[in-house]
Amino acid sequence: MTNHTFKPGESRDQASLLPARIEDYVGPNNPVRAIESFICALDLAKLGFRHADRGVEVGQPPYDPADLLKLYLYGYINQVRSSRRLEREAGRNLELIWLLKNLRPGYRTIANFRKENWEALKAVNRSFVLLVRELGLVGGTVVAIDGSFFHGDASKASVFTRKRLAEQIANLDKEIEAYGRSLEDNDAAEARHRTDGHGDGGGGEGGDLGAKVSALMAKRSRAQADLDRLEASGETQLSLTDPDARLLAKNGQALVGYNVQAVVDDKHKLIVESEVVNDSSDVGQLHAMATAAKDTLDAEALQVLADVGYYSSTELKACEDDGIVAYVPPSEGTGRLEKQGRFSLKDFSYDGAADAYRCPAGALLRPMKGRWQNTSGRLEIRYASRKAICGTCPLRARCLTPKAPYRTISRWEHEDVLDRHRQRMASEGAGELMRRRSAIVEHPFGTLKCRAGYQHFLVRGFDKVRGEWSLMALCYNFTRMLNILGFDRFVAYMAEKARVARESGLASALRSIPLVLQTFQANITLWLAVVTLRATPAP
Numbered sequence: 001m002t003n004h005t006f007k008p009g010e011s012r013d014q015a016s017l018l019p020a021r022i023e024d025y026v027g028p029n030n031p032v033r034a035i036e037s038f039i040c041a042l043d044l045a046k047l048g049f050r051h052a053d054r055g056v057e058v059g060q061p062p063y064d065p066a067d068l069l070k071l072y073l074y075g076y077i078n079q080v081r082s083s084r085r086l087e088r089e090a091g092r093n094l095e096l097i098w099l100l101k102n103l104r105p106g107y108r109t110i111a112n113f114r115k116e117n118w119e120a121l122k123a124v125n126r127s128f129v130l131l132v133r134e135l136g137l138v139g140g141t142v143v144a145i146d147g148s149f150f151h152g153d154a155s156k157a158s159v160f161t162r163k164r165l166a167e168q169i170a171n172l173d174k175e176i177e178a179y180g181r182s183l184e185d186n187d188a189a190e191a192r193h194r195t196d197g198h199g200d201g202g203g204g205e206g207g208d209l210g211a212k213v214s215a216l217m218a219k220r221s222r223a224q225a226d227l228d229r230l231e232a233s234g235e236t237q238l239s240l241t242d243p244d245a246r247l248l249a250k251n252g253q254a255l256v257g258y259n260v261q262a263v264v265d266d267k268h269k270l271i272v273e274s275e276v277v278n279d280s281s282d283v284g285q286l287h288a289m290a291t292a293a294k295d296t297l298d299a300e301a302l303q304v305l306a307d308v309g310y311y312s313s314t315e316l317k318a319c320e321d322d323g324i325v326a327y328v329p330p331s332e333g334t335g336r337l338e339k340q341g342r343f344s345l346k347d348f349s350y351d352g353a354a355d356a357y358r359c360p361a362g363a364l365l366r367p368m369k370g371r372w373q374n375t376s377g378r379l380e381i382r383y384a385s386r387k388a389i390c391g392t393c394p395l396r397a398r399c400l401t402p403k404a405p406y407r408t409i410s411r412w413e414h415e416d417v418l419d420r421h422r423q424r425m426a427s428e429g430a431g432e433l434m435r436r437r438s439a440i441v442e443h444p445f446g447t448l449k450c451r452a453g454y455q456h457f458l459v460r461g462f463d464k465v466r467g468e469w470s471l472m473a474l475c476y477n478f479t480r481m482l483n484i485l486g487f488d489r490f491v492a493y494m495a496e497k498a499r500v501a502r503e504s505g506l507a508s509a510l511r512s513i514p515l516v517l518q519t520f521q522a523n524i525t526l527w528l529a530v531v532t533l534r535a536t537p538a539p
């Protein structure tokens with residue numbers, strides 16, 4: 001007697017292992033049904049997908065972009081990103097068989113879809129943000145901005161700076177020179193050999209060395225051409241594998257890739273806006289990202305939190321002009337004067353009513369005539385103390401260099417913007433907001449990089465990378481939305497949305513019926529008249 005100690009499983013010889021209907025392959029609460037309901041509600045032609053508005057045409061019909069989009073969204077949510085793996089999964093994964101109705105697109109079709117529809121993928125991402133806004137999942141009042149580096153599909157060895165190219169050329173010159181000397185020595189040895197009457201002197205290393213020198217010369221020409229190209233373009237780096245990837249470095253981290261900027265809403269940490277750039281620095285991104293988020297959220301006023309890397313006076317002014325209240329810790333600068341034990345700008349207070357600075361000794365620094373442009377292009381007003389007062393000041397040693405007769409302070413023409421920002425940063429709530437900042441914005445990057453393992457892009461070039469980032473952001477937002485709202489509520493909401501859309505389509509069709517009938521009546525009357533005329537015999 002057999003003693004069954006383990007679960008036996010099904011017999012492989014039985015007629016049917018899986019349910020007969022594909023519909024039964026996935027349960028009623030399977031998240032794959034949420035993907036289906038979201039994508040079926042999208043107007044893919046309006047979003048710009050290729051073939052989405054294709055009519056009846058001759059030739060082999062293409063895959064419906066909705067099916068390929070479902071495949072990608074499912075894949076990114078389940079950490080399957082490569083086109084070859086997606087092709088495999090489409091043939092063996094029951095959820096995908098259900099989702100794609102057993103369609104099995106090839107890996108080239110799958111890869112081309114991601115490459116060709118990068119703009120449309122961005123549009124889908126935005127549509128989803130509008131949907132979560134409709135669902136009340138975004139607060140729309142406080143957002144945090146941050147950037148994170150993602151590896152590109154290129155190695156460090158494929159990126160050249162001017163310095164690196166110049167070093168490479170110098171090294172190649174040395175090698176060519178060394179080989180040149182060897183060639184000369186070789187020739188001399190061969191000549192001696194012939195003079196001594198030992199054969200024709202052939203068969204030495206001359207041939208090998210000549211080939212090596214030619215290869216080095218060719219390598220040098222390529223390096224020189226790259227350097228010329230770099231100098232002509234005005235760029236600082238030349239990336240050979242992925243032309244848009246750059247060597248990025250920040251806080252001890254250095255990689256070749258892209259800097260992904262994300263704006264994250266405070267309420268549920270959903271990504272509401274994002275962009276891919278290839279600059280290490282975040283300076284210059286604050287206003288563009290904040291205004292894009294304000295538009296997407298349709299917010300009257302928006303509080304934006306960012307770290308010190310985003311601090312820029314011109315960006316803060318642009319934000320203020322557009323009704324965006326920014327909280328960015330001021331950059332400390334180099335602290336050169338403090339290190340020298342001298343008074344810095346912090347020790348001087350500005351008196352707006354008198355339009356003057358008051359120094360630590362209590363004297364006033366008055367504005368000088370004219371404006372000065374600083375190295376970053378800002379127009380500044382200079383305030384100067386009086387020579388006679390500084391000459392007898394007991395604090396002079398802490399304020400001036402030995403040769404300076406008086407002190408000057410430069411003030412940006414829009415410094416009032418920075419005064420208000422400083423006040424805001426010193427206010428009671430600012431500390432708490434800055435503590436929240438990292439918790440808000442690091443959630444999506446942490447989830448995508450650590451949990452999903454998305455630390456690098458599979459594609460090359462800005463357009464395709466932006467398309468792939470849109471899929472990553474969409475997969476993060478979609479998963480998070482399902483966790484917050486729940487599958488049932490989302491699917492019910494989408495079903496209701498579809499019903500309303502159907503009814504409004506039906507209502508507009510019904511409204512057009514009288515017009516259609518009128519046209520039909522007019523045409524039929526005309527047709528009858530023509531027929532009658534043709535049937536009437538000529539007199």
Ligand code: SF4
Pocket residue numbers: 359360361362363385389390391393394395396399400406407
């Ligand atoms: S040196 Fe002149 S500017 Fe400096 S603290 Fe003295 S009076 Fe003020």
